[in-house]
Amino acid sequence: MHLPDAILFASDATRYVIVGAALLLLSALAMRGDRRRAKRRDIDDVGIMPWRDIAALASMGGLIVLTFGIMGWIRG
Structure with missing residues (x-):
């Protein structure tokens, strides 16, 4: 499956936010x-x-995963 470059090279935190x-x-x-x-x-x-x-x-589940993603964004 071909993923767009924005998602393919996104950080784990960004992927968590998308899933959340x-x-x-x-x-x-x-x-x-x-x-x-x-x-x-x-x-x-x-x-x-x-x-x-x-x-x-x-x-x-969405709130938990979204929280982990936002925490990852804050920590960098």
Whole structure:
């Protein structure tokens, strides 16, 4: 897979920030899915995706990885 030069030569801290931001975006999408499931018309039409759990785990992981990336940026 061909990566752009900006990502290929980025520091580990920058890569952590990118992964953390991606996990937070996944968390936001999962929260949107959970909200849609909560406001469904047919109460018996329950999906199989555990949106609440995906949102919680992705946000926790994203915040942890993002914190490590920012700490790496600060330390240089």
